[in-house]
Each structure stands twice: as structure tokens, then as C-alpha cells.
Amino acid sequence: QKQADQIGYPVLIKAVAGGGGKGMRLVEKSGDFISSLESCQREAAASFGNAHVLIEKYLTKPRHIEVQVFGDSFGDAVYLYERDCSLQRRHQKVVEEAPAPGLSEDMRKAMGDAAVKAAKAIGYCGAGTIEFIVDVEKGLDDAPFYFMEMNTRLQVEHPVTELITGQDLVEWQLRIAAGERLPLAQDEIPLIGHAFEVRLYAEDPENNFMPQTGKISHFSGPQQNTHFRLDTGVEAGDEVSIYYDPMIAKLIVWDRDRAGALRQMSKALEATAVAGLKCNLEFLSNIIRHPAFSKADLDTGFIERHKADLMPEDKRADHNILSLATMAELAPHRTGPRNTRNDPWDFSDGWRMNLNLKTTLTFIDHDDMREISVTYRENDFLLSIEGEERAVQIIRHDGTHLDIMIGGHKVSAQVIQNGQDFTIFHGATVSHLHHYLPGAEGEDEDGGNGVITTPMPGKVTQVMVKDGDIVAQGQPLMILEAMKMEHTIKAQISGMVEGLTLAAGDQVTDGEILIHIIGDEE
Template sequence: MFDKILIANRGEIACRIIETARSLGVATVAVYSEADARAKHVALADEAVLIGPPQPAESYLKGERLIEVALEAGAQAIHPGYGFLSENPDFVEAVEAAGLTFIGPSASAIRAMGLKDAAKKLMEAAGVPVVPGYHGDNQDPEHLAGAAEAIGYPVLIKAVAGGGGKGMRKVVAPQEFAAALDAARGEARTAFGNDAVLIEKYVEKPRHIEVQIFGDGGEAVHLYERDCSLQRRHQKVIEEAPAPGMTEEMRAAMGEAAVRAARAIGYKGAGTIEFIVDASDGLRADRFWFMEMNTRLQVEHPVTEAVTGIDLVEWQLRVAAGEPLPMTQDEIPLKGHAFEARLYAEDVPKGFLPATGTLSHLIFPDGARIDSGVRAGDTISPFYDPMIAKVITHGPTREIALARMTRALEQSEVAGSVTNLAFLAALTRHQGFAAGDVDTGLIERDLDQLVAGVVPAPRIVAQAALAAAGLLQPGALSGFTLWAPLARSVTLAHEGEEITAVIRARGPEGAVIEIDGAEIGADCEASGWRFEGVKAVPMARAGARITLFSGVAPVFDLIDPLDRAGADAGGGNLIEAPMPGLVKAVFVSTGEAVAEGQRLAILEAMKMEHTLVAARDGVVAEVLAAAGDQVEAGAALVRLEEDEA
């Protein structure tokens, strides 16, 4: 076993690797950018070294610098985690050339599976079923359109070097193909520096089921399957193991196919074979096809660990150190059911827009495994993925594991940034998901239902109003009663709606809050505040924002009349950056007429591109940013002329 390893990553996966390394007596060296100087993984590691500015290209993607740090620190191996350089074969070769061990597969295995078209040809040769499609070298648009016609619509355009849903477009009709191809190529060129695409048949009721494999360069085993069908924008939201409705026949067929794939490339380490499954007639052994192989540890690996009892990072370290696989196929257990929910800083009603912010409050309940790279007081920056935590639950049955997940999400307390917490909880309560009737289109079909705001109970609004007025502190009502029977009014914003609450004292230990004509009684007792006899819920305040942790964590913003007047004066003419980011393109010029919904600019932030559009018809008065500009949240990018209507 190694004495010391360097972790070429950050966030929750770096923390996860550190925990296992520590349990094995292996010392760890963390690396960090200037933005991560106070990060959790830096604090956990035995050593930590600054490697550069916040931008990944100048820090976490600087392979030469990472190798240099590893050598200087006396590390014997480098663990890449996932993302960044984890699937970069040139980095693997550089690590090995420096006399270090790469904790992962060989460069040749990564290259073999790195391009989707070549990987599919290799899998066909290995006897692994693949999706009908065109994976050839001819990238002429007319040829690709002809291939789509031959395959039959609907089809999926996918970037050859893609991942994470980037460079991917569904096309349902021939007349939409050209525009979708241009969009997919542009996104692929930006994300991967390679705009080549392949065309595949779009499966009508698809499920995304993947198999965890592990190899030691000679032998290979599988650790059963995970269902990752709950997705939005082709990115996973909730994963589970095993897959609901899985039969022993299909599990055996998928497992055998996955192991054949691993053996075909002499695979070493942890990997995942991803399959697309046609679930229109249930799960059948002749209805699954190879999509791609991830030659690394997956974000969702904890659900596999939960149902097998196996620490996959420990296996990675042991196999990389030269040990054979710790278990044979027959020895790998499968016990119970597990779920993982990905908690992100993102604004769900605004199209899952990634968010930034300082986590002023962060508490997770007992009874769930929490993999997180942040703590209360940490900042979600615009430079990296906005994940806050992975919430993992396990139980003897799917029903119990899911109930535990719902409870864990409802009891999680996060403030300081908008999150997808309420959305995740709504998913766990979704009738179809609860019944195991899932496919990759579930979220899109039922999105309105899943993102619909839950109207907070009047007592919750009353508590927010007292908090906004600064009257929840001990003794605050004593001064308040001096000017009774005068009333104090506060206006709150909740999910775009304004709520006005009128507060009247009824002695030094109580108040009445009037909201929409209804009166809610509040009493301060020895045990704390009660509203209509119900104990106050935990809460957190950061500036004008108040978050109450009542299952769905409603957020209220205290409205300052002066701020509202200033906002109204803007007239909606400014198109602003929703978050810090890089202006990738500007499509309009001063004096140009634009129509509502017209594309004005593209902002790149948090590894994704965001299109900014005109909110109304108008004329561009001023272009305030150019391609290549780094802008802050709220920066004005385009201004329209005043609407004279």
C-alpha cells in the first residue's frame, strides 16, 4: 500500500478520498486554487499546496504542476477523483513517466473508451449490444441528416467527445435537424474542443441503467447496477441501486456485458458501463444497449457502496498498489436499497440556473450519509460545479430507503443560496417515482408539478414577519408595546409574490400578525416562540433573506421600499448577468431591433452556457459587454431603449 498520495481534485470527492486514505493509514496531499484556500478538503488533508488562480485551466487542470507537487511532497501516487484530469490519457502517461502511480485505468483504456463512436465499434466487436445509429467519420451536415432519416426520427445528436449532457440534442423532425446540429456542434466545440457528433436512435421510454465494474488489469467483476433515470438536461438528479423492476435474468445479462466490456480493454480500477434501456415493455434482457463507459469513479458511487458494503475508493487504492481484486463475483453481496440525491446551489424555477452565495447556515440530519465538500460559512463560487452535498440513504427495502430520503431532505437546513432542496423532496414524493415507474423523461413531463411552490402555512409567514421586524429576539416585544396600539407593517417577497404583514403587540410576551385579513397569534413562552400553539421552526437570517426550515425551507426576502422604487425605475430595459461568468458571445449591436425571446448573448458560468434573451420587442440602446469579458452577477450586458408604448 502507498504511504502518501496526492489528490488532484477538490470538493466532496477530495474529502471522500481523504476519509478512506486515512482509514488505511495513507497520508494525503491536497491541492487548492486561490478560491479554495479555506476549503474543507484543504483542512482535512495532511498537507495542502496552492497550485494557482481560481480558473480550472490555471490550477486543477495544470497536469505538470500537479505532478511537480506530488514529487516534491514525496507522494507515490495520484488519485484524480472525477472530472478535471480523471479521464485525460496524456495526464496518465505524464504521471507514470514521472515514476508515480495513477490511481485509475491505463491511458490506452481511457483512449479506447474516450470517443463515443470508437467505443461503440469496440463494444460491438466484444459482443456488447449498442444503440442503432451512425458513428462514422463523415461529418458533412447532409450526410448526417441522411443518416438520421435512415435511423428514423426521433434521433439524438451527441458530441463524440461529450459528457454531462453537453453537445446533445433531441430531434423529432427533419426540419429541426440543421439547427439542432449547429447548436450541438457549437456547444461541443466550446466544452471539448471537438465538434464531431454521432447520431443515435432516440428510445421512446428510456431508462438510464449503469453497471459498476472493477478490474485489476486481468480479471474483472461487476458490483450490480444503478438506475440513473431521474435526469434534467441529461444530468442525473437522483440515483438508486438496485434498479426498480430489475429481473435476475436482465441483471445477469447486463452484468456479463459490462464485464466483457471491461475485459476487452484490460481495464484496471473503478469504471461504469452506461446502458440505455427501453422500458416500454418492462425490463427485458434484449432491450438494453451500450451508451458509453466512464473510465473513473462516478459521482453516484455511494449507492453501490451502500448495497454492497464495499468501499470503492479502498478498492481503487489496493488495486493501484498492485493487489488483485479483493473479491470474486460470487462473493459480492447485494443488500437492501439505496438512494442518492444531489443537492445543488441552483434556482429551479429559473430553469435550474446555477447559483452562488455564502452558506450562512448548513446542518444535515442524522440517519443519512452526507458527502459534502463545504461547511457553513463556505462560499459557492462561480468557478466550479455548484454541488453542496450528496445525500445518501439506505434501507432494507426501496420503500423504506425512499422514506428515509424524503425525511433527510425535509430535515436538511441550508441558507445563504437558493437550492434545489424542495425540488428533490418533491421528486421523492412523486407518485410514479415512488412506484418505481421511472424513465429519463419523467422530470420534463411533470416539471410544472415538481417545481410548483408549496404555499407556506400562515404560521410560517407570521414567524418570518416577526423575524423581519426584528421582534423574535428576547425582550424585543417589551419595547414594541410602548407604542401600542400602533401597528408595524413589513412586506416580504416569497417566490415572486409580495406578502404584507401587520404586527400588533398584545403585551410584552405576545403579538398578533394579520396577513390577508387573517390573524395569527404568537406567544413567547419559556420553551420558545409558538404560533397558533405550534412551536416555531428553526430558521436562519442573512441580511434581508430569511429561511425557515419547515420541510420545504421557504425563503422570504424583506422588501425595502427604496430598493423596490429603484428597481421599478429600470423599466425592465436592462439585460443583466444572472451570475458571475464569462461573456462567450454577443449577438446584437446598438440600434438593432430585437424581438421578444431573441438571443442577445451567451454567458458561460459553472461549466455551462446560459443564453440571455430579450424580454420584449425593442431596440438596442447600448451594448455594455463584449465577448471575452468576465462579469459579476447583476452586471448590465445590454440595454434596450425606453418603451414608449
């Protein structure tokens, strides 16, 4: 702490054996140093088996630009240009692109030459990444850049380099490992177009990006071609477990320039659908479509600075989404005869003598009850949603694809239905709705006030209270480790801890009761 106080805050505590955003803590003031140090060391020990950390000055407006290098056993080394990985959350890369937007040719060469010099200085052989922090407080032109670290492996984001150079970096690795020389000299490596990669994670942006576990019931995306590449190791039916990083896939696009690549990524995200658990698909779409991102106004604080735009507080479904959910629910019931006799009793289209059939559907949307009154008509439905009436017609319902007409305007979506749960992918939005059926939900009247359950399976690493302790609302109670990350469990209400049996090292399952707090009013 003495060194941190001397350097001046903010400082960054980093695990010496760390990587992938794990084992890092930003400390804004001296009073937070000890707790951040302890937390960082616990995570470092759990993730890497090494609790040693280092401290460095934290730049307030940095861009993270890294250079892909290759060295061979003959002492030669080259760089395959740079990647901008400034879009980060909790020091974990979210969006990567190549080349770095706005980087001048002179600065590109200076950073590339510095990276090659570093690789040659240690006689490096194989694929590696030299990571730099660029201080863009006064802009990118001639901005100072600082060596941060070297990753002695092929990075998660290496596909963007492959797309702008036309090179297979894994093949390069194998050839060099076999004792061959570098496949190309520095002046033979092309730089063509622009590429983006986004990391599709099983996590819930609305719940502090809590990692998600469970079965992927649906996973689809666009066909791969010159402009789109999908790297994934899972498919529909696979489980996302607590034992590995919750990344589902990497979506990579290429085009002749950055604007074209942005359009390709926007289309790719719009055509991707994941259901069965929550993911960051809409969050990624919001980044790609953000005006500041389009203008390449980037630094590592981008996500926090634009948090209100990227994660809007009002996430309730709009009336088009509710209309889509309603039509998806009613479509299977609006059918013709089920046999060739044209028996009118075989129709299930809602026909009634003298009067139109009316019904009401209720969807749970972020804990709100949303009611839709439906009137069956000869050629369409009349929907009444929160005082607004709209005529809706089903144009096409083919598998998960649904096209409807609302007031003369076509609205399309992918609707994934699992029992009474709906996941609706419409444009750049992802909505989760539950069709509420009174009497079939198993409602719990007491609400479980004061009962804290696990948000996911994991391991208890620290318990900060004991039975009988009086705690305040928001007070940290224990630390749970899951998905290689620490999650602090806090008191939801003020009161007394009762029946605590867990200790550090205990494994807990999803939904297990951690702590019961007897509220003050009880």
C-alpha cells in the first residue's frame, strides 16, 4: 500500500500470473486498497495457483492496442499489424477490431517495430502478442504508448488478424514449430480491409453480467461466407457449466472498410439467436450501433461512460414485441380443418356464432404483468394493449420465424418458445416473456423476504458474518466464486442472521439457500 500511495491513485492491482481479465482490481482511493488486494490475491490463487500481484499506475483514458508478432528459430520476427481491444468490461475484452481505427501509418510502424524488437530481444519463437496501453487523453495522433505485457500464445481475437491479412495463423504456428522459416517477410504481409470480432457470452447484462448456466435450447446464426465467420464449440442442446468460461461463440466479420464491417456485424448480430439462457447479444448490438463507436471514439472506459445507452433502465417490451408474442401463442390455434372432410368442427380459428371470440393473454415482463386483450376476427386479430388498439395479421409463421402485419407495416422476428417462456429476437432487441397462466404458476405468497439464495452454482470462498449477527441492508455477507470470478453476496434487508451453516470451501448448487435474515419488522 505504501507503494500505491506513492504512485498515486488510481492504481491497478494485477496478478503476475494473470490473464483474460482475471486477477485485476482497480483501486480509486487508499481506503479501498487492502480489501481490493485481498480479493485480487484470492482470485489469483484460485485461477492461477499464484497469489503474487503487482501494482501499476492506471491511465484515465487509455486505448488497448496490441500487436500480433511471430518469431522463428532462425532469429527472424515480423508483425501482422495491430488489433484495438479497447472495448472492455472488468478488463475482459468484449469487442476487438483490426486494424486500430485512426492509427497513422507512422504510429503503426513504430508500434510494430517496438513489438518485433521486444520479440527478438528474448529470442521468441512462435505466435505472440505484445500489448500496449496508448494514452489518448489528448487524442491518438502521436500519443505515447507503453508496453503492458506479452501473451505467449495465440489470442482469442486472432481471427480479425487472419481476415485482414489473409493468413492462417494456426498454420504459421505449425510451420514454425516444425522448424520452418517465417512464411512471409515483413514487406510481404498484406493489410486488406477491416474486421470486427464480438464475444457472445452466456451472461445476464441486466443482472450485473452474472454468468449463466444451463442448456442452450436454440442457437442459430447467418451462413458463413466471405464477410462472416463463426467460431464456436457449442450447439443447441449443449450445456453451459460452471467449470469453464461462459463464452458461447465468437462472431467475426470483414469488409473493405470499417463502415462496411460495422454494417456486416450489425446484420450478423440481428440474424443470431440464442435461447435457453440469457446472453449478451443485445448488449453487443447496442455497442455496434452506438454513434460514438461508429465514430471510433474509443477507450477502455467506453462501456461505463455509455452505460445508460448500452443498458437502458427501461427494458420492458414495446407493443410490437407484445404483439409478436401474442401472435406466436395464438398462431397454432388459428388453423383450418385437420382432415380432408372439411368438417367445420375441426376448425380451431376462434369462430363463434353471432359474436367474435375474445380472450386475454397475460405476459410477465420484468416482474410486470402485461395484459393483451384479443378479439378474433375473420381475417385478423384486434389487440388492445394498455389502451392502444391495433389490427394484427399473421403473414407467415415458419418454425421460429414469424412475420406479422400491424397497421400496414410488416414486423418480423425470431420467436423461440419453450413451454410458456418466449425469447423474441426483433431487430437489435432480445426480449424474455413468460405467458402467465393463473393457477398454474405455483405462486409463493410470502415472497421469501430475507431468504438469500445462490444466483448460480459455485464455491463459498469467504463468510463475513456468523449466526446471530445484526446486519444492515447492502452489507457484504459472503463471497461466492463461480465461473472463475468472485461475487459478493449482500444483505437485501436489515435484520439478524439465522441458521447459517455454510463455511469457506463449501460448494453450493443453483438456488440453494445461503443465508436467512430475520427482518427488523419481524
